[in-house]
Amino acid sequence: MNKPALYLSAASSISHQPTFGNPGFSAALRPVEASSALISPDYKAYIEAGLLRRMSKLLRMSVACAKDCIEQAGIGQPDAIVVGTGLGCLQDTEKFLNTSLTVEGLLPPTSFIQSTHNTMAGQISLSLGNHGYNMTHTQNTLSFEYALLDAAMLLREGDRNVLVGAADEHIDILENIAVQLGFEINAPLTSATSFFVLSAEKQGSAKAALADVYTSGGTAYGQEDIDAFLDRNGLRAGDIDLALCAGAPVPGVTRNLDYLSLAGTYPTASAFALHYAVDLLGTSGEIKNVLICNGLRKSNLGLTLLKAIEA
Amino acid sequence: MDSLKEDLKKQIIEQLNLEDLTVADIADDALLFNDQGLGLDSIDALELIVLLEKYHGIQLTNPEEGKEAFKSIDTMAAYIRKRKEA
Numbered sequence: 222m223n224k225p226a227l228y229l230s231a232a233s234s235i236s237h238q239p240t241f242g243n244p245g246f247s248a249a250l251r252p253v254e255a256s257s258a259l260i261s262p263d264y265k266a267y268i269e270a271g272l273l274r275r276m277s278k279l280l281r282m283s284v285a286c287a288k289d290c291i292e293q294a295g296i297g298q299p300d301a302i303v304v305g306t307g308l309g310c311l312q313d314t315e316k317f318l319n320t321s322l323t324v325e326g327l328l329p330p331t332s333f334i335q336s337t338h339n340t341m342a343g344q345i346s347l348s349l350g351n352h353g354y355n356m357t358h359t360q361n362t363l364s365f366e367y368a369l370l371d372a373a374m375l376l377r378e379g380d381r382n383v384l385v386g387a388a389d390e391h392i393d394i395l396e397n398i399a400v401q402l403g404f405e406i407n408a409p410l411t412s413a414t415s416f417f418v419l420s421a422e423k424q425g426s427a428k429a430a431l432a433d434v435y436t437s438g439g440t441a442y443g444q445e446d447i448d449a450f451l452d453r454n455g456l457r458a459g460d461i462d463l464a465l466c467a468g469a470p471v472p473g474v475t476r477n478l479d480y481l482s483l484a485g486t487y488p489t490a491s492a493f494a495l496h497y498a499v500d501l502l503g504t505s506g507e508i509k510n511v512l513i514c515n516g517l518r519k520s521n522l523g524l525t526l527l528k529a530i531e532a
Numbered sequence: 533m534d535s536l537k538e539d540l541k542k543q544i545i546e547q548l549n550l551e552d553l554t555v556a557d558i559a560d561d562a563l564l565f566n567d568q569g570l571g572l573d574s575i576d577a578l579e580l581i582v583l584l585e586k587y588h589g590i591q592l593t594n595p596e597e598g599k600e601a602f603k604s605i606d607t608m609a610a611y612i613r614k615r616k617e618a
Contacts, residue, residue, distance in 0.1 A: 320582065
């Protein structure tokens, strides 16, 4: 791809790891355990009390990360808000469906409003007072990659800063239907949100460059897809300093790391991998090229290439 | 202590996610939809209708009845007792 790189000007995650407000977190992460819990900030610092009580866990996480990103990037408003989510606000969906089974009359409005997939992007825009493009992508395990592609296209068409992120939450019933999800699960199911400010121009706060994103959905893929992706970026497997993988390691890359062991398993865990890579690129001078290889489902492949920003 | 009123306060705190409030913070005669009281709004009113059916098996279909019933904890308890006696 000969298009100029885009820049990650801010990154913020709330997860089962100490990621929020903790630059350099990548150096000290241990594998996530089944008994781990979400590490949440004090949401009152980001969301006013009147709005907070109407927001479910995932909404609070999303709005807090979004506001943190805007602050890090030092921009007043993003030109667009793009969110990827595999399963949406499950807690509210479950609450709404459970109430519909037990109550004959009126159904609870708050959980209905918040059960829709685009609630996160909508609430972020309301919280920021943003009137720009607002989009939610839900493409199973490739939801975040599609959100990134959308954000990249907006920036190529003239936007300067796009807030792009991903959010998914765990509810107990997922444990019972884990097989039907079709994930390559080798880590506990978790909840997390990750948001980024993607910019067309390099700003002072830029942490890494996003070189390319590729998706292949609903079809078998192989090593040739990864080779072709690297080839169109003028690279070979040996040029990749670190491959963050969900699924099989990337052959030919010296250092492969299973990012699900750190993030836990959820449809948009590749967004956690992106934050991990951004954090690593910002703190380690040795790593220049990072490939995120999202094979969380055997039939879906997401590839994201990140590069260090040259001093 | 009136257990129905205590239950109502607990149910309202849970249904409306009033995380910062405890049962002791809600006076029986505090106006639910007034800023000097609980400061609830129209979405909360719909949640209260759901609460009545979910916890007390009462369907409220007449908006005028709701206006009177949802004034305070006192009026909600009185409304529930009246409907159960009928």
